[in-house]
Amino acid sequence: MAPYPIDGKVALVTGGASGIGYAACRALAGAGARVVVADRDAAAGRRAAxxxxxxxxxxxxxxxxxxxxxxxxxxxxxxxxxxxFLNAGVDTGGAGIADLTDEAYRRIMAINVDGVVFGARALLPALARRGGGRLVATSSLAGLLPLPRDPIYTATKHAVIGLVRALAPDLAAQGITIHAVCPGLTDTPLLGGAKAVLEAAGMPLLRADDVAAAVLGCVASEETGCAWVVQAGREPVPYAFRGVPGPAGGVRPPEGFRDPAAGRG
Ligand SMILES: NC(=O)c1ccc[n+]([C@@H]2O[C@H](COP(=O)([O-])OP(=O)(O)OC[C@H]3O[C@@H](n4cnc5c(N)ncnc54)[C@H](O)[C@@H]3O)[C@@H](O)[C@H]2O)c1
Structure with missing residues (x-):
């Protein structure tokens, strides 16, 4: 099947004023898309656009x-x-569960989870009105792995992957694919002071452009419901989820309750 043609398409990118979102806007524009930078920071958003x-x-x-x-x-x-591209996100700055204030918890849930849920709810009918389209959400390696220094960030990024995987099967009938992109540590302003520590430890960082290339790969892909692992120095690869054991006795769950990864090993 031919890859999805980006040229001439209209693309809306949240968090498009900085970091991964900005790089994705540049990559999409380079591929011929008409890009809309969506960000709450108006000065940075206008400058980026x-x-x-x-x-x-x-x-x-x-x-x-x-x-x-x-x-x-x-x-x-x-x-x-x-x-x-539902990409806007924040971390807690490393708040442990004991130090977590209600305000910090509500803020990260609102941006990282509500922002993706509200975005999908608002955008999907628009994509359907065009006869199909592409949705990508930024999760993180912390959506697949526990990140003990930021358990709430970990929870929000796991939520993004669950949402994407659960939405994908029904959207396919409307010609809409949906993916999560799961970058490792990426050199953006989000890293703040951690960047120097990571570099001193010899930790390779992704460039925002590397993640943007993976986002374009998600858009081009004819697959759906994947969580793409993006690591420094490697090609993006869809994470292979293991099937969850079903109930004893070989009972087949009814439609809508089946594990899409079951049977894939
Ligand atoms: N940098 C990393 O190491 C890394 C790794 C994995 C995943 N991520 C994820 O990548 C995404 C982008 O992060 P980044 O590293 O480019 O960070 P960044 O701080 O460079 O950019 C985030 C952008 O989101 C915008 N934003 C924040 N809250 C918003 C809101 N409520 N509404 C609209 N826009 C809002 C900011 O203004 C900013 O432009 C986030 O979801 C982040 O969790 C980052």
Whole structure:
């Protein structure tokens, strides 16, 4: 099957003003997409859009009303939306469970989980109105592995993968694919002071452009429901989930309750 053609498509990228989102905007624009940088930081978002010949829409991903407005605005100005990259995210800065304040917990859940759920809910009907499209969400290696220094970040990124895998089968019938991209440590402002520590320890960091290339791979892919592992120096690879044992006695769960990974080893 021919890869999905990006040229001429309309792509909305959350967190597009910085880091991985900015690199993805640049890569999508380079592939011919009409890019909309969506970020809550208006100054940085406008600057990024100006640099890339893209458009900017102010969007706080934690607000479902803001999502409704942003999607309507982009559909009106661009004629529709074909590709959504749900990428905006934060960490807690390493808060352990004992130190976690309610405010810090609500903030990270709102951005990393609500932001992806509200984004998928707002974008999917728009993609369907175009007869199909592509959705990619940024998880992390922390969506597949426990990150003991930030357990709540780990929880949010596991949530993104569960959402993507559960949405994928029904979306396929509408010509929509959905993937999670799971980068390892990436050289962006999110790393803050940890960057120097990691570099001193000889830890190879991904470049944001490496992750952007993986995002374009997700968009091009005809597969769906995958969690793509992105590690420094390696080609992106879909994570091979093991099937979960079913109930004893060989009872086959009804449609909608089956493990999509069952039988894949
Ligand atoms: N940097 C890494 O090592 C790494 C590794 C794996 C996954 N990730 C994930 O990649 C994604 C992008 O992170 P990054 O490293 O590029 O960080 P970054 O800090 O460079 O960029 C994040 C962007 O998101 C925007 N943003 C934050 N809250 C928002 C909100 N409520 N609404 C709209 N925009 C908002 C910020 O303004 C910023 O432009 C995040 O989901 C992060 O968890 C990062």
């Amino acid at each position: 100006g640099e890339l010949g893209a458009d900017y829409v102010e969007l706080d991903v934690t607000s479902s009303d803001a999502w409704t407005r942003a999607v309507a605005m982009v559909e009106a100005s661009h004629g529709g939306i074909d590709i959504g």
